[in-house]
Amino acid sequence: MSSSSSFKRIVSLPVLALAIQLLFIHSVLSQSQDNAFLYHKCSDIEGNFTSRSPYESNLNSLFPRLSYSVPANGFAALSTGNKPDNVNGLGLCRGDASPSDCRTCLATAIPELRKKCPNNKAGIIWYDNCLVKYSSTNFFGKIDYENRFYLYNVNNVSNPALFNTQTKALLTELTKKATAGGNQKLFATGEKSLGEKKLYGLVQCTRDLRSDSCKACLDGIIGELPNCCDGKEGGRVVGGSCNFRYEIYPFVKIA
Incomplete structure (x- = not known):
């Protein structure tokens, strides 16, 4: 099963930069x-x-x-x-x-x-x-604030406000799972019911970080919702120390 979607990439430059670069790509995701x-x-x-x-x-x-x-x-x-x-x-x-x-x-x-x-x-x-x-x-062991970019699906959901809230709730729950004691991978996947559909999510940190630093990193990029991908069917914030992704189709193994 595969899904073909048009995605837009937004590149976040250093904190003091005054411009962002927009690049358009076409991705085939499966x-x-x-x-x-x-x-x-x-x-x-x-x-x-x-x-x-x-x-x-x-x-x-x-x-x-x-x-x-x-x-x-x-x-x-x-x-x-x-x-x-x-x-x-x-x-x-x-x-x-x-x-x-x-x-x-x-x-x-x-x-x-x-x-x-x-x-x-x-x-x-x-x-x-x-x-x-x-x-x-x-x-x-240090959070990389310098390197970061966004990817999001150009397709919009019908109720952006509700979808944004549900997306943030799923990613926040996955952050707790990824940073819980014993999770050496600092990685988690999961899903959330959206009526007849489901929302799928992934969070991950580089393993040079401690669990508390991983949580801080993920909390930071999840905080960029909804600015990064407001009401989009899929999106990512990808950094040098952590990243998240969500989609309305199963793109990962759910653990």
């Missing part, structure tokens, strides 16, 4: 999870590295280690090298992705990130099944 490219960002804040430099050598060493380490349990955070040329990186696969799907996503994402950010000392890339991030600064 219950079997396409490994669709979502977005990438190369940071200029940390500067650039030169070809054959110690930083590039450390970066080239880091990525194969992530490719090897992440699929086993869906996450890894690693560092390579010594200051000032050390590189920190993480890889996260969607909580319901199989090790095989995780490995496939990383095999696509890592070369693309290197190609899209060839000399940047920091960058991030998102696919439907994974994200990969690297930086010259130690970002582990």
